[in-house]
Amino acid sequence: MKILMASDLHWPTINGIATAGRTLAQGLAERGHDVVVVAPSQTGKRSVEMDGNYRVMRTASVVFPFYQNLRISLSPNREINQITKEFTPDVIHLQTPLAVGLGAIGAAKKYHVPLVATNHAMSENFIDNLKLLAPFARQIDFMLREYGSRFYSNADVVTLPTQAAIRMLKPDSFSKPFVAISNGVDLSRFKSGKVSAEFYERFGIPMGVPVVMYLGRLDAEKHVGVLVRAAHRLLGRVKFHLVIVGDGNDLAHLKELARDLNMTDRVTFTGKVDEDDKPTILRLGSLFVMPSPAELQSIATLEAMATGMPVVVVNAGAVYELCQEGRNGYLFEVDDYEELADRMGRIVGDKTVVEQFGAVSLQIARTHDLANTITAYEKLYEQVVREHKPKIKRRALLGVVRSR
Numbered sequence: 001m002k003i004l005m006a007s008d009l010h011w012p013t014i015n016g017i018a019t020a021g022r023t024l025a026q027g028l029a030e031r032g033h034d035v036v037v038v039a040p041s042q043t044g045k046r047s048v049e050m051d052g053n054y055r056v057m058r059t060a061s062v063v064f065p066f067y068q069n070l071r072i073s074l075s076p077n078r079e080i081n082q083i084t085k086e087f088t089p090d091v092i093h094l095q096t097p098l099a100v101g102l103g104a105i106g107a108a109k110k111y112h113v114p115l116v117a118t119n120h121a122m123s124e125n126f127i128d129n130l131k132l133l134a135p136f137a138r139q140i141d142f143m144l145r146e147y148g149s150r151f152y153s154n155a156d157v158v159t160l161p162t163q164a165a166i167r168m169l170k171p172d173s174f175s176k177p178f179v180a181i182s183n184g185v186d187l188s189r190f191k192s193g194k195v196s197a198e199f200y201e202r203f204g205i206p207m208g209v210p211v212v213m214y215l216g217r218l219d220a221e222k223h224v225g226v227l228v229r230a231a232h233r234l235l236g237r238v239k240f241h242l243v244i245v246g247d248g249n250d251l252a253h254l255k256e257l258a259r260d261l262n263m264t265d266r267v268t269f270t271g272k273v274d275e276d277d278k279p280t281i282l283r284l285g286s287l288f289v290m291p292s293p294a295e296l297q298s299i300a301t302l303e304a305m306a307t308g309m310p311v312v313v314v315n316a317g318a319v320y321e322l323c324q325e326g327r328n329g330y331l332f333e334v335d336d337y338e339e340l341a342d343r344m345g346r347i348v349g350d351k352t353v354v355e356q357f358g359a360v361s362l363q364i365a366r367t368h369d370l371a372n373t374i375t376a377y378e379k380l381y382e383q384v385v386r387e388h389k390p391k392i393k394r395r396a397l398l399g400v401v402r403s404r
Contacts, residue, residue, distance in 0.1 A: 001033045001034070001090045001091070001378075001381060001382075001385075002033070002034045002036075002087060002088065002089045002090045002091075003028055003033055003034070003035050003036070003089060003090065003091055003092075003093060003381065004036050004037075004038065004083070004084060004087055004089035004091070004092045004093070004104070004113075005021060005024070005025055005035065005036070005037045005038070005092075005093045005094075005095060006037075006038045006039075006080065006092060006093070006094050006095065006096075006100045006101055006103070006104035007021045007037065007038070007039050007094075007095035007096050007100060007101075008039070008040060008070065008071075008072070008073070008095075008096040008098040008099060008100045008101065009021075009039075009070065009095070009096055010022065010037055010039035010040075010056065010095075011051060011056075012042065013070075014217070014247075014272065015217055016120060016183070016216075016295075016297075016298070016299050016300075017095060017096060017120040017121065019183075019299055020095070020118075020120060020161075020183045020299060021037065021095045022037075022051065023183070023184065023186065023370065024184075024373070024374070024377065025037050025051070025054045026051075026052060026053060026054065027184075027370055027371075027373070027374040028054075028374060028377070028378070029052075029053040029054040030053060031374060031378070033378075035053075035054040035055070036054065036055045036056075036057055036083070036087055036089070037051075037054065037055070037056045037057070038056075038057050038059065038079075038080055038083055038100055038103075038104065039056060039057075039058060039059070039100060040058065040059055040061035040071040040072065040073045040099075040100065041058035041059060041060060041061045041071070042058070042071065043058075044060065044061055044062060044071075045058075045060060046058055046059060046060050046079070057083050059073040059074070059075070059076055059079045059080070059100065059103075060073065060074045060075060060079070061073050061074060062074060072098070072099050073099040073100050073103065076099045076100050076102065076103025076104075077102075077103045077106050077107075079103070080100070080103035080104055080106070080107045081103075081106065081107050081110060081111075083107075084104075084107035084108075084110075084111050084113065085111065088111075089113055090113075090114075090381070090385055091113065091114050091115075091116060091381045091384060091385055092104050092107070092108045092113050092114070092115050092116070093115075093116045093117070093118070093377075093381075094115065094116070094117040094118065094155065095118055095120065096120070096121075097117075097119075097148055097151040097152070101117075101151065102151075105151075105154045108154075109154075112388075113388075114156050114384040114385050114387075114388035115154060115155045115156050115384075116155060116156065116157055116158075116159065116377075116380060116381065116384055117151075117152050117154075117155035117157075117158050117159070118158070118159045118160070118161075118181075119148065119152065119158060119159075119160050119165070119169060119296070120161070120296060121296065148169075149171045149174060152174075152176065153174065153175075153176060155176060156176070156384045156387070156388060157176060157177045157178075157179060157380065157383075157384055158176055158177070158178050158179070159178070159179045159180070159181045159380070160178065160179075160180055160181075160296060161180065161181065161182050161183045161296050161297035161318070162180055162182070162296060162297050162318040162321050163180045163321070164296075164317075164318035164320070164321050165180070165296040165297070165318045166178045166180055168296075168317075168318065169296075179380065181373060181376045181377060181380070182297065182302075182368045182372070182373055183297055183299050183302070183368075183373065184302075184368055184369065184370035184371075184372065184373030184374070185299070185302040185303055185305075185306045185365055185368050185369070185370055186370045187306055187365070187366065187369055187370070189279050190278075190279050190282065190303045190306035190307055190365075191279070191306060191307060191308075192283060192307050192308040192362070193280075193283050193307075194283075195280055195283050195284055199280055199281075199284075200284070203243075203268060203270050203273075203281065204268055205241065205243055205268050205284060206241055209239060209240060209241045210238075210239065210240045210241070210286035210287070210348045210349075210354070211240070211241050211242075211243050211284050211285045211286050211287075212227075212231065212240050212241070212242050212243070212285070212286065212287045212289060212344060212348055213242075213243045213244075213245065213282070213284070213285035213287065213288050213289070213304070213309070214227055214243075214244050214245065214246075214288070214289055214290070214291070215245040215246060215278070215281070215282065215288075215300045215303075215304065216245075216246050216290075216292070216298075216300045217246055217247070217248045218244070218246045218247055218248030218249075218250045218251045218254060219248040219249050219250050220249070220250050221292060221294045222248070222250070222291065222292040222294075223291045223292055223293065223314070223334075223335060224244065224250065224254055224291060224292075225250070225253070225254060225257055226291045226335050226336075226337045226340060227242070227244075227289050227291050227337075227340065228242070228244075228254060228257050228258055228261070228263075228267070229257075229261070229337040230289075230337040230338075230340035230341040230344060231263065231266070231267070231341070231344075232261040232263055233337060233338060233341035234341045234344055234345055234348075235263065235266065237345055237349070238345050238348055238349035239349075240266075240286070240287075240344075240348050240349075241266060241267075241268065242263075242266060242267045242268070243267075243268045243270065243281075243284065243285070244267065244268070244269050244270070245270045245273055245281060246270075246271075246272060246273075247271055247272040251269065251271075254269070255269060278303070279303075279307070282303060282304050282307045282309070283307050285304060285307070285309045286309070286310075286347075286348055286354050287309060287310050287311070287312065287344060287347050287348045287354065288300075288301060288304035288305070288309045288310070288311045288312075289311070289312045289313070289340070289344065290311065290312075290313040290314065290319050291313075291314050291335075291340065292314065292317070292319070293314050293316035293317050293334045294317055295317040295318060295319040296317065296318050297318055297319065297321070297322070298313070298318075298319040298322065301313060301319055301322050302322065302365055302368055304361075305322065305328070305361035305362065305364060305365040306361075306362065306365040306366075307362075308358040308359065308361060308362045309358055309361055310328055310329045310347050310353070310354055310357035310358050310361055311323050311328060311329035311361060312329050312330050312331075312332060312340065312343045312344055312347065313329065313331060313332075314331070314332060314333070314334055315331040315332060315333055315334070316333075316334050322364065324360065324364065327357065327360045328357045328358070328360035328361040328364060329343075329347065329357055329361070330343035330346065330347070331343075
């Protein structure tokens with residue numbers, strides 16, 4: 001099958017949308033499908049490149065100054081029309097509702113290609129990073145939801161990574177089918193294992209101490225400051241070291257907060273790590289914490305669980321679906337760092353609990369095997385292609401009738 005994926009955020013950008021899109025493209029190509037991804041150029045100029053086993057067609061772009069790592073395509077309609085005409089895809093799969101996504105919708109209509117769309121984000125992912133717009137958050141949230149409803153109504157089917165996400169985001173009046181398909185986790189990469197002393201030394205992480213870990217973007221929407229404050233509350237109660245992996249516009253603030261709380265010797269900020277190092281650094285953890293309330297699944301949490309880590313996650317968004325209370329971790333309420341500290345202490349201070357909860361996390365992660373995700377999308381593509389053909393025939397017939 002020939003599959004055209006369209007995304008405004010794609011590798012080498014580092015975030016959940018880019019990771020999910022790249023992983024899906026690689027998995028589909030590995031199964032023999034011809035996959036092309038359309039995404040904004042990282043340099044601004046059009047280009048074509050290979051990312052392992054699939055092609056990336058880069059459109060001309062400029063930097064979007066209000067959101068980290070985002071570039072906006074300059075003329076997506078013309079460029080994507082041309083790509084679609086030459087590639088002749090069986091199906092188009094949208095990953096984002098921005099310029100490239102809009103261009104792909106136009107191409108799908110023009111060339112009668114069936115359209116699948118995935119919603120990866122909540123409005124909070126955008127609003128929380130624009131502090132100047134905070135007074136207008138409610139109005140902006142309404143506009144984004146209205147825009148999203150109109151955008152996704154162009155698709156034959158819409159997917160989200162969890163049932164919780166569907167319950168949160170599906171408008172009551174929306175007539176198109178919604179399907180939950182997990183982002184998936186590559187169990188061949190993310191798994192438990194030993195870590196060398198040299199690896200600990202490279203990142204300045206002490207050995208022999210339980211590690212509480214966060215991995216992901218360090219932007220305001222992630223609420224990582226709540227984790228730092230919770231860790232401060234836990235000092236003196238149990239032995240642990242906090243490791244925060246990632247980069248973002250909130251990193252300087254988080255480092256300052258750690259200094260203000262006199263705990264710089266108990267926290268390691270690794271900064272951005274190479275993709276090849278991610279599975280290994282996760283193996284250092286005794287407990288993974290996700291404080292972000294703006295998750296439609298949380299790939300990072302899934303990856304941590306695949307290494308056998310217990311989790312403590314916020315009781316908001318959709319990330320709570322990954323946490324079975326009292327079996328592989330605990331929930332805490334949004335921004336309640338006292339409650340978070342209590343939940344962290346229940347796990348990280350007890351090696352037996354770490355092992356028992358970690359085993360359940362691994363069981364849950366196995367139900368999100370990337371192989372199952374790829375299969376689910378293959379079946380969905382086949383379905384929309386099959387159902388789309390009668391529509392094309394009806395349109396052709398109507399065109400003949402009208403011409404008479």
